[in-house]
Amino acid sequence: MRKSVLILNTGGTISMRATERGxxxxxxxxxxxxxxxxxxxFAPGLDVQFAExxxxxxxxxxxxxxxxxxxxxxxxxxxxxxxxxxxxGTDTLAFTASALSFLLEPSRLPVxxxxxxxxxxxxxxxxxxxxxxALAALAEDRSRDVFVWFGGxxxxxxxxxxxHSFGLAAFDAPRMRGRDAKPGELRAALPxxxxxxxxxxxxxxxxxxxxxxxxxxxxxxxGLQGLVMECxxxxxxxxxxxxxxxxxxxxxxxxxxxxxxxxxHFGSVDLYRYATGRALADIGIISGSxxxxxxxxxxxxxxxxxxxxxxxxxxxxxxxxxxxVTIT
Ligand code: ASP
Numbered sequence: 001m002r003k004s005v006l007i008l009n010t011g012g013t014i015s016m017r018a019t020e021r022g023x024x025x026x027x028x029x030x031x032x033x034x035x036x037x038x039x040x041x042f043a044p045g046l047d048v049q050f051a052e053x054x055x056x057x058x059x060x061x062x063x064x065x066x067x068x069x070x071x072x073x074x075x076x077x078x079x080x081x082x083x084x085x086x087x088x089g090t091d092t093l094a095f096t097a098s099a100l101s102f103l104l105e106p107s108r109l110p111v112x113x114x115x116x117x118x119x120x121x122x123x124x125x126x127x128x129x130x131x132x133x134a135l136a137a138l139a140e141d142r143s144r145d146v147f148v149w150f151g152g153x154x155x156x157x158x159x160x161x162x163x164h165s166f167g168l169a170a171f172d173a174p175r176m177r178g179r180d181a182k183p184g185e186l187r188a189a190l191p192x193x194x195x196x197x198x199x200x201x202x203x204x205x206x207x208x209x210x211x212x213x214x215x216x217x218x219x220x221x222x223g224l225q226g227l228v229m230e231c232x233x234x235x236x237x238x239x240x241x242x243x244x245x246x247x248x249x250x251x252x253x254x255x256x257x258x259x260x261x262x263x264x265h266f267g268s269v270d271l272y273r274y275a276t277g278r279a280l281a282d283i284g285i286i287s288g289s290x291x292x293x294x295x296x297x298x299x300x301x302x303x304x305x306x307x308x309x310x311x312x313x314x315x316x317x318x319x320x321x322x323x324x325v326t327i328t
Contacts, residue, residue, distance in 0.1 A: 003082040004047045005138050007033070007131075008073060010066075010096075011056035012089025014116040014127040023119055025056035033120070036128065043135040051077050059089025059096070059115075064199040064301055067099035074100070078109055083138040085131070086113040090162055090170050093148065097157030099298035101146040101322045106181035110142040113157065114149045117168055126151070126168045143180040145323070148173075158295045158324040174265045175290040178323035189316040193306045200304030202226040202297055206263065207237055213247030220250070226257045226300040226313075228293060231280070235260045235269030235287060239279035252284035255310050259317055261288040261296045268326065286317050288325070295324040 009015055009030060017026035030052055037048050053073065057066070070086070078084045088096055097113050104111065114134040116127035134149035146157035151169035159173035187193065203224045205216070219227060231237050237260075238244055252258055260280060262269050268290035271281040281287070288296045299321070303313045320327050 002045055002047055003139060004049065004080065005043070005083045005085055005135060006049045006051060006078055006081040007037075007085045007087065008070075008077065009050070009052045009056065009087040010059070010070060010089070011053070012059050012087060012093075012115045013119050014087050014114075014130070015056060016119040017121040018119070025058070026119070026121060029120065033131070037131075042132060043139070045139050046135055048135070049081065057089065059092040062089075062092045062096060064099070067096055067103060067298070068199065070096065071100055071103035074104060074111060075108070081109060083109050083142070084111045085134050085138060086111060087131070088113050088115050090115045090117060090150075094160045094162055094171065094292065094294040095298055097146055097148050097160055098292070098294040098324065099302065101158040101181060101324065102186065102299055102302040104146065105183055106144045106146075106322065107183035108144060110138060110144050111146045111157075112138055112149050112154075113146070117166055117170055145181045156323060158298075158322055159292060161292050161294060175268065175292065175326075178326075179320075181322040186316075186321045189319050189321055190303060190307055190309075190312055192309050192312060194308065197305050197308070200225045200301055202228065202301045202304065204228050204230070204293065204297055206230040207232060209238070211238065211241070211244055213241075213243035213245075216244065216247035216251060220247075220254065220256055224256055225304045226259070227251065228259050228261060228288070228296045228300060229285070230263045230293060231260045231269065231277070232263060234267070234273045234277060235262060235271045235280065236274050236276040237280050239276045245279065245283065248280070248285065249283040257286065257300060257304065257310060257314050257317065258284070259286045259288045259296050259300060261291055261293055268328075286314055288317070289327065291325045299324060
């Protein structure tokens with residue numbers, strides 16, 4: 001049986017053209033793509049529909065509210081589709097892939113996200129190959145999860161990260177594949193969902209030698225509700241730095257959910273391996289295990305946008321809700 005796929009364009013390099021200010025969204029892109037996809041040999045077995053978000057964005061301009069708008073469009077326009085192919089800029093593609101994995105209930109349809117490093121308007125573009133590969137992946141039976149297709153590889157969306165600024169194999173999923181997402185798990189972990197809450201403010205802080213407590217204070221004073229901290233190695237921090245540790249404790253005590261992920265590309269956080277990690281656990285920092293930065297930030301963002309129940313969010317951050325984290 002033929003499958004119906006919706007291509008939803010959000011912008012990004014794939015749909016750009018050269019302008020005097022550099023690459024910028026091309027208003028004629030979708031028309032050209034439609035002509036190419038109309039060739040029956042391009043996407044065998046698929047009926048393809050097209051839609052576009054406005055405005056088309058360089059994904060550097062994507063904000064958390066855009067993730068919610070994209071999720072709503074996928075839910076609305078994808079009603080009659082068997083799958084969605086989302087075209088997106090590569091810069092924040094891994095954030096959107098992770099965010100959608102938490103925002104969309106994994107019961108309706110598979111979503112694959114792709115883009116390109118070189119605009120489709122250029123001769124040597126990787127865009128068409130990525131679109132064709134992603135469509136072929138949607139033509140097969142696929143779990144109803146969020147995936148990234150890029151450079152000939154299909155990866156679980158909330159495990160991916162951008163690893164190359166211009167190479168065509170731009171994405172990787174370095175910390176394991178992750179299991180398929182299943183319906184109902186996120187809501188089960190978060191019993192007191194409050195509809196209509198605004199998107200939360202979540203920050204990201206990379207540790208570096210010499211970091212001061214004032215840096216943490218400034219972030220917390222900006223009104224953050226959640227903070228992802230990129231710790232050293234197995235989840236370690238400068239526990240001898242009393243100003244820094246006191247500022248972190250103040251953050252946790254004022255209700256900021258602080259989650260530790262690792263600066264390393266491989267492995268995971270274990271706050272109980274070193275005394276310098278244990279010190280973080282003792283003041284209430286939560287282990288993000290092997291979550292990518294993108295998964296941790298978007299998971300915290302989505303959970304804090306669903307409830308004001310801080311202990312429930314803290315607990316849910318330690319659970320595997322969408323195959324985004326390995327619980328050992
Ligand atoms: N700056 C572009 C974007 O993220 C890069 C790309 O698409 O490859 O939209």
